[in-house]
Amino acid sequence: MKKPLNTRTDGRVLLSGNEAIARGAWENGVHFAAAYPGTPSTEILETIGEHYPEIEAQWAPNEKVALEVIGGASFGGARVITAMKHVGLNVAADPFFSLSYIGATGGIVVVSADDPGMHSSQNEQDNRHFARAAKVPMLEPSDSAEARDLTALALDISEKFETPVLLRTTTRISHSSGPVALAPRKEVPVKGYVRDPRRRIPIPAFAKAMHTRVEERTRALSEYGDTFPFNRIYEGDRSLGIIASGVSAAYVREVYPGATILKLTMTWPLPWKLLERFISMVKEVRVVEEGDPFLEEQIRSHFLIPAEGKKHFPLEGEFNLRTVRKGLGLPALPAAAPAEVPPRPPMLCAGCPHRGAFWVLSKIKASSTGDIGCYTLGLMPPLNAMDTTICMGASIGVLGGLEKAGGHEAVNRLVAAIGDSTFVHSGITGLVDMVYNGCTGTVMIMDNSITAMTGGQQNPATGKRLRGEPSARLDLEAVCRACGVKSVRVVDPHDLKGLESILREEMARPEVSVVITRRPCVMIRKPAGKATAVLDPAACIGCRRCLSLGCPAISFRDGKPVINTLLCYPDCRLCADVCPKGALSKDYRREAVDAE
Amino acid sequence: MQSETTSILICGTGGQGILLASEIISTAAMLSGMDVRKSEIHGMAQRGGSVVSQVRFGKTVHSPMIEDGAADLLVSMEKLEALRWSHFLSPAGRALVCDLEIAPPSVSTGQAQYPDVLGELSARGVSFRLIDGFGEARTLGNLRVVNTIMVGAASVGLDLPDASWRDAMRGLIPEKALEVNFKAFDRGRELAG
Numbered sequence A: 001m002k003k004p005l006n007t008r009t010d011g012r013v014l015l016s017g018n019e020a021i022a023r024g025a026w027e028n029g030v031h032f033a034a035a036y037p038g039t040p041s042t043e044i045l046e047t048i049g050e051h052y053p054e055i056e057a058q059w060a061p062n063e064k065v066a067l068e069v070i071g072g073a074s075f076g077g078a079r080v081i082t083a084m085k086h087v088g089l090n091v092a093a094d095p096f097f098s099l100s101y102i103g104a105t106g107g108i109v110v111v112s113a114d115d116p117g118m119h120s121s122q123n124e125q126d127n128r129h130f131a132r133a134a135k136v137p138m139l140e141p142s143d144s145a146e147a148r149d150l151t152a153l154a155l156d157i158s159e160k161f162e163t164p165v166l167l168r169t170t171t172r173i174s175h176s177s178g179p180v181a182l183a184p185r186k187e188v189p190v191k192g193y194v195r196d197p198r199r200r201i202p203i204p205a206f207a208k209a210m211h212t213r214v215e216e217r218t219r220a221l222s223e224y225g226d227t228f229p230f231n232r233i234y235e236g237d238r239s240l241g242i243i244a245s246g247v248s249a250a251y252v253r254e255v256y257p258g259a260t261i262l263k264l265t266m267t268w269p270l271p272w273k274l275l276e277r278f279i280s281m282v283k284e285v286r287v288v289e290e291g292d293p294f295l296e297e298q299i300r301s302h303f304l305i306p307a308e309g310k311k312h313f314p315l316e317g318e319f320n321l322r323t324v325r326k327g328l329g330l331p332a333l334p335a336a337a338p339a340e341v342p343p344r345p346p347m348l349c350a351g352c353p354h355r356g357a358f359w360v361l362s363k364i365k366a367s368s369t370g371d372i373g374c375y376t377l378g379l380m381p382p383l384n385a386m387d388t389t390i391c392m393g394a395s396i397g398v399l400g401g402l403e404k405a406g407g408h409e410a411v412n413r414l415v416a417a418i419g420d421s422t423f424v425h426s427g428i429t430g431l432v433d434m435v436y437n438g439c440t441g442t443v444m445i446m447d448n449s450i451t452a453m454t455g456g457q458q459n460p461a462t463g464k465r466l467r468g469e470p471s472a473r474l475d476l477e478a479v480c481r482a483c484g485v486k487s488v489r490v491v492d493p494h495d496l497k498g499l500e501s502i503l504r505e506e507m508a509r510p511e512v513s514v515v516i517t518r519r520p521c522v523m524i525r526k527p528a529g530k531a532t533a534v535l536d537p538a539a540c541i542g543c544r545r546c547l548s549l550g551c552p553a554i555s556f557r558d559g560k561p562v563i564n565t566l567l568c569y570p571d572c573r574l575c576a577d578v579c580p581k582g583a584l585s586k587d588y589r590r591e592a593v594d595a596e
Numbered sequence B: 001m002q003s004e005t006t007s008i009l010i011c012g013t014g015g016q017g018i019l020l021a022s023e024i025i026s027t028a029a030m031l032s033g034m035d036v037r038k039s040e041i042h043g044m045a046q047r048g049g050s051v052v053s054q055v056r057f058g059k060t061v062h063s064p065m066i067e068d069g070a071a072d073l074l075v076s077m078e079k080l081e082a083l084r085w086s087h088f089l090s091p092a093g094r095a096l097v098c099d100l101e102i103a104p105p106s107v108s109t110g111q112a113q114y115p116d117v118l119g120e121l122s123a124r125g126v127s128f129r130l131i132d133g134f135g136e137a138r139t140l141g142n143l144r145v146v147n148t149i150m151v152g153a154a155s156v157g158l159d160l161p162d163a164s165w166r167d168a169m170r171g172l173i174p175e176k177a178l179e180v181n182f183k184a185f186d187r188g189r190e191l192a193g
Helices: A017-025 A043-051 A063-075 A087-093 A093-102 A129-132 A143-163 A204-226 A246-255 A272-281 A294-303 A323-326 A353-365 A374-379 A394-411 A420-436 A476-482 A496-508 A543-550 A574-578 B020-031 B077-082 B117-123 B133-140 B144-156 B162-171 B175-192
Strands: A012-017 A034-035 A056-057 A080-085 A106-113 A163-172 A176-181 A231-235 A237-244 A259-263 A267-270 A284-288 A367-369 A412-419 A442-447 A487-491 A515-517 A532-535 A554-557 A560-563 A584-587 B004-012 B033-041 B051-059 B071-076 B090-098 B126-130
Touching: A012 A017, A012 A143, A012 B020, A017 A043, A017 A080, A017 A106, A017 A143, A017 A163, A017 A176, A034 A043, A034 A063, A043 A056, A043 A080, A063 A080, A063 A087, A063 A093, A063 A106, A080 A087, A087 A093, A087 A106, A093 A129, A093 A204, A106 A143, A106 A584, A129 A163, A129 A267, A129 A294, A143 A163, A143 A176, A143 A204, A143 A584, A143 B071, A163 A246, A204 A267, A204 A272, A231 A272, A237 A246, A237 A272, A246 A259, A246 A284, A246 A323, A259 A272, A272 A294, A284 A294, A284 A323, A353 A367, A353 A374, A353 A412, A353 A442, A353 A496, A353 A515, A353 A543, A367 A394, A374 A412, A374 A532, A374 B071, A394 A412, A394 A420, A420 A442, A420 A476, A442 A476, A442 A496, A476 A487, A476 A515, A496 A515, A496 A574, A532 A554, A532 A560, A543 A574, A574 A584, B004 B020, B004 B077, B020 B033, B020 B051, B020 B144, B020 B162, B051 B077, B071 B077, B071 B144, B077 B117, B090 B117, B090 B144, B117 B126, B126 B144, B126 B175, B133 B144, B133 B175, B144 B162, B144 B175, B162 B175
Parallel strands: A034 A056, A034 A080, A080 A106, A106 A163, A237 A259, A237 A284, A367 A412, A412 A442, A442 A515, A487 A515, B004 B071, B071 B090, B090 B126
Antiparallel strands: A012 A176, A176 B033, A231 A259, A532 A584, A554 A560, B004 B051, B033 B051
């Protein structure tokens, strides 16, 4: 859904945390933005792309490149922003740590959107540790209005203290909306590039001085935090003082409005004098924070007081009002236990190109080392065609490693399954490694011509840029050949027979091979007509083979498949192709039920 | 405080217009001068899965999430999803349920039964009203307005000025679809009135 940002109101508009960050960047003269999509951060760059043409904006091949590019733009004196999901900062960690030493010229905002509760992620890593480890100041909004305001302050802090600033959100902040008051854009001139190798080349001789500056900066920032207006004490009952930040602070203020609360918004470096004042005000201190005991451990070790936190709150999962109530010893609201109902797990869409690829793997009793994307759903029954996933790009390295452990035998029933965007992100180096180190496995690049799981973003292999501008299309076949792969074959994954014979040949080949399954994602493709699958009940023997596709448009009732004509995708005929009796066909004349 | 905040949970399955419905409700509340929080989940959770959006409004709202047992209103575009989220309802809360069954995969493939949702809701003491959203949408000639019919039904008892609802829809729905959505909204109000 495209959301108009110009909804006329009483001066406020309803913005998500991500939209508010984009707005804050635009209002405060940001010139340039680059990112790689990742839930829950994606809408920051999407909003910039869609609504703020004054900001030059682009998708990068991965988070590391995004941060390097905005680092360069900052050297050139531009105000810049990048946004990534929490695990994206792992990829960008190398430039992140070095940019801390080198510092910012134009303001640098690095948004890390963490995902407690793992709504769409592989772990619950708490990226507040990155701020401390890289010695970069960190701001944490607790609603959309703050997300906008803190983006402005992050830019100012970045330029004043010559440091990148980490703006850390969580899914609940990024994807929750609240009213935001808008302001016009303030133009900030690009300062221009001034050569200064002693500040920008961290060879040991220069980096020693840089490190000293970083430590001085951290001390100065801690003092700045003592009077930072968003670090705020709400006075109340002084028997208990609660320290919280981000969405946890919102929960605390709701369930315990009478408490004395210190809401920390700048959470690295910590404002020691402000904390000292707060601690002296209250009898007992309790820390409420999702994730790791980041604030708790620092406060305990600095003040040597029993500031309790994780004794009462879980390390795992996302907090909610109930968690916070319980951890603060408040009575829970009466509520019924959740009803036991069948789950509704995410599924590959009807017509999804990946379904054909995984169905064939499953048919030939093969599986895959997997990667990050919609296609990770290939692990689900009935397809059951994925064995492993580590992180972006890892499918290829894992396939190579399995072969090193068990020889060719270990991988002759496996392929590395990786999407086009993920291959560009960090799969190419894995392929170089496989060829270089004498592997024999097969890499299946599932090219659906979009970055699908995050909602459909362009990438270097699609031939379009962020705003749809045409661009040079990365030639995946040529890249694979350049890596040294001799056999690179392209096939439509809905050509089940063709794909099966190609996979059998390539998996048997005693050298690295690449099979590109190329068919566009159903989200980006407007098929002609409204054909739906039609069952001939007389021919159907109820063998349930159509159910082996795991298509959401096919259900089974009274011994026969039933096609959901609203979901059935016109240009897909997988069910007709797998039916052994020809009982399913695609009727291209049939009008879809949906009257538009 | 809880009692001064109205909490609405809107649920269903991917593609049913849940996000637009919650956007209309939260924008209408904001245009009525309230503080608002709306929370939803994107990403992997969207691929045909269960979708939920939470809206809270009042004088001052902090939490974007509703606590179990604290929702004043549950609006479900699908029957089973109403049952799935019913524990969020407060004892005095009520549910508006679109009379539509979408089988989850385990039911489609015959491994599980679609539950007796209405029976179970009654057994749980949930006060609910069934709305024939699809039938009504068909009568209006556009199956895409089921969500707006449900929003119209939800608007009854929310005590927001009519102008706020219209302005919210004007801001969020494309011009050419506005007329039928206004009709859908009015029809929803009639059904729940």
